[in-house]
Amino acid sequence: MGKLQEGDLAPEIKAKDQNGEEFVLSDLKGKKVVLYFYPKDNTPGCTKQACNLRDHYQELKEAGYEVVGVSADSQKKHQNFISKYDLPFTLLADEDKKVLNDYEAWGKKKFMGREYVGIIRKTFVINEEGKIDQIIEKVKTKAHASQILN
Numbered sequence: 001m002g003k004l005q006e007g008d009l010a011p012e013i014k015a016k017d018q019n020g021e022e023f024v025l026s027d028l029k030g031k032k033v034v035l036y037f038y039p040k041d042n043t044p045g046c047t048k049q050a051c052n053l054r055d056h057y058q059e060l061k062e063a064g065y066e067v068v069g070v071s072a073d074s075q076k077k078h079q080n081f082i083s084k085y086d087l088p089f090t091l092l093a094d095e096d097k098k099v100l101n102d103y104e105a106w107g108k109k110k111f112m113g114r115e116y117v118g119i120i121r122k123t124f125v126i127n128e129e130g131k132i133d134q135i136i137e138k139v140k141t142k143a144h145a146s147q148i149l150n
Helices: 044-055 057-062 075-085 098-102 141-149
Strands: 014-017 022-024 032-037 065-071 090-093 106-111 114-119 122-126 132-136
Touching: 014 075, 014 090, 032 044, 044 057, 044 065, 044 075, 044 141, 057 065, 057 141, 075 090, 122 141, 132 141
Parallel strands: 032 065, 065 090
Antiparallel strands: 014 022, 032 122, 106 114, 122 132
């Protein structure tokens, strides 16, 4: 499989959400989906990003979007993150990193001059047909909803 691009069919997802329920991406066919990948619950940047999406959740819903976050955190960590910040959307626990790998959100990163492997913060906007409309690779954690809505 080559690099994912806008216009490609979004890879299918089957993963457990914060409540242990199976989430299947194709079940959302006919809806627009904001699928965002983030490194870790309760870290400063990830909290800013989640709270920005929470604060603009109504606008996103009115624009027809379902919001789904993905990280390698456990269901329990997701439950705590959701209740601590009153997040109204689904978070997927991708502990085996299958979804992260399918969406090229697991790989080499650089931070403060050192290179390591981890979760790459990026967002996929998927249309009603299940195709990728937009890939946001330079995510602004404090203004992420406006990046999606514009």
